[in-house]
Amino acid sequence: MTDALIYAHGLTKRFGALTAVDGIDFSVAPGEAFGFLGPNGAGKTSTMRMIGAVSPRTGGELRVLGMDPEQNGPGIRSRLGVVPQQDTLDMELTVGENLLIYGRYFDLPYRDIRDRATELLEFVQLNERRNDLVEPLSGGMKRRLTIARGLINEPELLLLDEPTTGLDPQARHLVWDRLYRLKQRGVTLVLTTHYMDEAEQLCDRLVVMDKAKIVAVGSPRQLIDEYVTREVLELRFPVGVQETLDGKLDGLGERIERLPDRVLVYASDGEAVAATVHERGLRPDTVLVRRSSLEDVFLRLTGRSLIE
Amino acid sequence: MAIAGVRHLEHQLFVYRRVWRGTAFSTILSPILFLSAMGVGLGSLVASTAAFGGVSYLAFLAPGLLAAQAMQTSTLESAWPLLAGFKWLKTFEAEIATPQRPQDIVLGHLYWQIVRLGIVTGIFLIVMFFFGALTSPLALLMWPAAILTGLAFGMPMAAWTATQQRESSFPILFRLVITPLFLFSGTFFPIDRLPAVIQPVAWFTPLFHGVALTRALGLGQPLELWAYGVHLAVLVGLVVLGTLIAFRTFRNRLVV
Numbered sequence: 001m002t003d004a005l006i007y008a009h010g011l012t013k014r015f016g017a018l019t020a021v022d023g024i025d026f027s028v029a030p031g032e033a034f035g036f037l038g039p040n041g042a043g044k045t046s047t048m049r050m051i052g053a054v055s056p057r058t059g060g061e062l063r064v065l066g067m068d069p070e071q072n073g074p075g076i077r078s079r080l081g082v083v084p085q086q087d088t089l090d091m092e093l094t095v096g097e098n099l100l101i102y103g104r105y106f107d108l109p110y111r112d113i114r115d116r117a118t119e120l121l122e123f124v125q126l127n128e129r130r131n132d133l134v135e136p137l138s139g140g141m142k143r144r145l146t147i148a149r150g151l152i153n154e155p156e157l158l159l160l161d162e163p164t165t166g167l168d169p170q171a172r173h174l175v176w177d178r179l180y181r182l183k184q185r186g187v188t189l190v191l192t193t194h195y196m197d198e199a200e201q202l203c204d205r206l207v208v209m210d211k212a213k214i215v216a217v218g219s220p221r222q223l224i225d226e227y228v229t230r231e232v233l234e235l236r237f238p239v240g241v242q243e244t245l246d247g248k249l250d251g252l253g254e255r256i257e258r259l260p261d262r263v264l265v266y267a268s269d270g271e272a273v274a275a276t277v278h279e280r281g282l283r284p285d286t287v288l289v290r291r292s293s294l295e296d297v298f299l300r301l302t303g304r305s306l307i308e
Numbered sequence: 309m310a311i312a313g314v315r316h317l318e319h320q321l322f323v324y325r326r327v328w329r330g331t332a333f334s335t336i337l338s339p340i341l342f343l344s345a346m347g348v349g350l351g352s353l354v355a356s357t358a359a360f361g362g363v364s365y366l367a368f369l370a371p372g373l374l375a376a377q378a379m380q381t382s383t384l385e386s387a388w389p390l391l392a393g394f395k396w397l398k399t400f401e402a403e404i405a406t407p408q409r410p411q412d413i414v415l416g417h418l419y420w421q422i423v424r425l426g427i428v429t430g431i432f433l434i435v436m437f438f439f440g441a442l443t444s445p446l447a448l449l450m451w452p453a454a455i456l457t458g459l460a461f462g463m464p465m466a467a468w469t470a471t472q473q474r475e476s477s478f479p480i481l482f483r484l485v486i487t488p489l490f491l492f493s494g495t496f497f498p499i500d501r502l503p504a505v506i507q508p509v510a511w512f513t514p515l516f517h518g519v520a521l522t523r524a525l526g527l528g529q530p531l532e533l534w535a536y537g538v539h540l541a542v543l544v545g546l547v548v549l550g551t552l553i554a555f556r557t558f559r560n561r562l563v564v
Binding site: 015052054055056073074075077078080082084086088089090091092093097100101102104105106107149153 | 326397409
């Protein structure tokens with residue numbers, strides 16, 4: 001894996017007695033959109049900070065752009081774009097000034113930054129807000145500005161820590177659209193998320209993290225094929241009924257998952273199982289057949305759902 | 309590569325360009341109020357001038373206030389604004405995601421304080437001039453002396469702020485450290501008026517050295533060479549030590 005942009009082997013991060021990242025292996029190829037999917041506290045942010053050369057690793061091997069973050073932090077950071085979980089914008093400055101001072105941190109000349117800022121603000125659809133203060137902007141606008149800021153040094157690799165957490169659906173789709181365009185331009189994206197739809201939309205390949213470890217690797221499709229069936233039948237019973245069902249669901253589909261509020265039956269043909277449910281005389285409030293998603297993969301791998 | 313820390317200074321100057329109007333009024337008003345109330349008002353009641361080396365109370369007081377103002381400015385500048393960078397806005401987190409390093413933020417903060425102190429003490433000196441408390445061109449040497457005094461507080465304060473999680477410790481520091489120093493470091497009266505037991509304590513307070521140095525330069529009352537040496541050594545020592553410790557505490561805070 002010599003041509004990998006990021007290579008990690010046995011990568012470990014401990015904070016005192018807490019192991020945040022426990023010996024993980026992965027690599028990211030140029031041009032790839034690579035995701036870390038997992039619940040809060042799984043170790044995603046700690047991993048991103050080590051890749052971003054702002055957090056020293058406790059153990060293992062890590063190469064970013066062919067360099068060791070421990071030896072050459074500033075060298076790596078000069079070629080990275082970072083979109084942190086919190087926007088970390090300077091609220092006392094305008095949109096344009098935020099880009100300007102950030103570009104200066106990369107030692108770029110003012111003229112270059114101004115030209116680049118014009119392009120980037122166009123790209124994230126904020127050019128009309130250039131001279132406005134950041135403070136009153138909406139969450140989605142601030143997020144887009146943070147993405148533009150992360151691109152000011154024309155990075156080869158863009159790190160995004162939960163790019164759409166806290167945004168409304170419309171704002172999320174706009175961010176996804178921009179990230180998709182970046183990916184098409186050949187920018188390597190590495191992102192963390194706890195939204196499976198985000199991972200499915202954006203990632204060519206992803207790892208599922210849980211409790212500081214990687215529990216699965218693959219493309220969204222591969223993971224779904226490997227760990228779950230093609231379809232899922234979701235059954236929602238009247239309050240109190242689900243607890244009385246014991247035995248009556250046995251033998252349905254390939255696997256049954258009982259959640260507090262509904263029962264998931266994994267099967268290649270959901271409609272057929274729905275018919276069987278009806279034949280057995282069960283009367284759920286709602287019956288829904290859907291395609292399996294990464295959410296189901298995560299449930300299968302960890303026994304828990306992603307967002308609780 | 310630019311000089312380490314210069315980018316952080318640029319950032320501060322951009323912010324200052326936006327917010328300077330908010331601070332300008334108090335920067336100008338504060339020396340006017342203090343010099344007229346204490347220097348002119350109270351000073352008119354102070355008959356004896358022997359204790360002040362033969363100058364008026366206003367002339368005696370002004371350099372002390374100048375040094376004390378530098379202390380206040382620098383300490384404030386290294387309290388809330390730095391915690392905002394660490395905790396509220398997290399702009400420092402954004403900064404170290406670039407080729408900048410924690411020590412660059414520390415150095416940039418040092419340069420920024422020189423600028424800010426230069427402005428505040430410069431305006432103070434202009435006000436002093438209009439009060440007739442600036443006697444000779446040589447008295448302008450008070451300017452660097454006051455800036456140095458400010459830094460001797462600002463840099464150790466910056467190092468300490470990097471270790472603080474909450475802002476609640478700042479008011480306590482101002483009440484227990486800054487205000488007593490302001491009152492008892494020779495700003496308002498010579499320390500030989502303090503009880504004999506307390507006088508040596510004054511020698512261990514940084515503001516005393518700042519006030520003594522600034523006043524000697526301002527009044528053209530030369531000190532013994534060793535005294536200049538001690539005052540300068542204490543102030544420069546605090547700046548250097550504060551900066552070196554800040555390198556560490558900023559790193560410990562940001563690189564985890």
